[in-house]
Amino acid sequence: MPHDDRDIGVAEPSPTVSEPGDGGHPAEPPAPAPEVEAPPLQKVGKSYLTWLMLASFGGSLALMVPLSYSLALRISDLAPGHEEQLGYITGSAQFIYLVLSPVIGLWSDRTRSRLGRRTPFMIVGALLGTVALAVVALAPTVLLVGLAWVLGMIGWSTAGQAIQNIQADRVPEEQRGRISALTSVMTQIAPVIGIGLAYAVASSTLLVFLVPGLLGAALVVLFPLFKPEGDSRELVHVHAVTPKDLVASYGFSPRAYPDFGWNWLGRFVFFMGLYFNTTFGTFFYAQRLDMPVKEVAGIVAAIGILGVVAATGGAIGGGFLSDKLGRRKLFTLIGSALFVTGAVTEAFAHSLPQLVIGAVLMQLAIAVFSAVDQAIVFAVLPDRAQAGRYLAVVAFAQKIPSAIAPLIAPLIITVGATGGEKNYTQLYLIGAVLALAGGLIVKFKVKSVR
Secondary structure (H helix, E strand, O other), rough: OOOOOOOEEEOOOOOOOOOOOOOOOOOOOOOHHHHHHHHEEEEHHHHHHHHHHHHHHHHEEEEEEEEHHHHHHHHOOOOOOOHHHHHHHHHHHHHHHHHEEEEEEEEHOOHHHHHHHHHHHHHHHHHHHHHHHHHHHHHOHHHHHHHHHHHHHHHHHHHHHHHHHHHHHHHOOOHHHHHHHHHHHHHHHHHHHHHHHHHOOOOOOOHHHHHHHHHHHHHHHHHHHOOOOOOOOOOOOOOOOHHHHHHHHHOOOOOOOOHHHHHHHHHHHHHHHHHHHHOHHHHHHHHHHHOOOOHHHHHHHHHHHHHHHHHHHHHHHHHHHHHHHOOOOOHHHHHHHHHHHHHHHHHOOHHHHHHHHHHHHHHHHHHHHHHHHHHHHHHHOOOOHHHHHHHHHHHHHHHHHHHHHHHHHHHHHHHHOEEEOOOOOHHHHHHHHHHHHHHHHHHHHOOOOO
């Protein structure tokens, strides 16, 4: 399909290495010659942004519906009363992808193809993820569900990371807040709409997984078809990848890049709190409302409709205002404070109105924090030419909590549990404390971003 450049502005040159942080930090050492040159930043228009948003929606739809609903339903069918299996499966899959992601990012940065650097990873990731969802739906044992979900996590996470890499490659500073906000809205509302779709086909386990998966795959693949990335076959490699390069791709120097380091830590702590409070959401609602797990989807979808409104307002309001005011960190702190309010409300909720209020506040909070902090990430990248590698490291700040929290949470909910009820109050309060700590770290330790 021909490439349509009418919605793209004039290219704006940009340095490939971020500016040294201020606030008394020592200047960063000179960077070595880049392995690859960063493409010029280009202001994107409405058409490009629309397809970017749809791709973000699709990737989140296919990944998050299993994590937030359908995997719990599958575990409930195969191992009734053993909800801790959900934590072990999701945590293990996250850990495996965590180990692979920097290598995938490095590979993406260096890919030479007619389709570009990022597009092959979107397409292959979506195909792998879709096949894995079908296997999860048909697997007769919990072990096979877990193995298939490992492949599903790798596929959909790779596709999603490629979409974020495209943003780092293309979007200039003055558009980062609003574009991060709009794509964040898509990732927030996708699970809610996806759960509604899954509930509509709940009579078929296969369709519960495949309807969101196929729709997500279509939206991911259509993005590069309508807005091609461009040929990367002329990319020049300075040297071949060495074992040292592979090891280095798993980390960075906090001394050389302090703002990148502090923002990474703030994200890590915030998302640890978030995953404590979302991993067992389906079982939490079932317990507090005294309902069977299979009947919770309708309640979650109804609550989610209000959450969609809150997430949309939070992300767009935070992202657009942060662009206009030139202030990012204030909004990440506001987001973490709102999360605390919502988590505490949910911790002590035993009625539908209380659960609705807590859930809406948490959706609002996650949207504000995620949208604005994503703009901060793009601003403090050590080397935009290696966006794939460094964004994989940034993803550690989210993926490590998503792997650890589901493994720790089953222990927390059993401490002080009485009868057959798990101690979700304790879990949600711990999550609130961590979320607030994450916002404070970003606000007071990141210096080069206002």
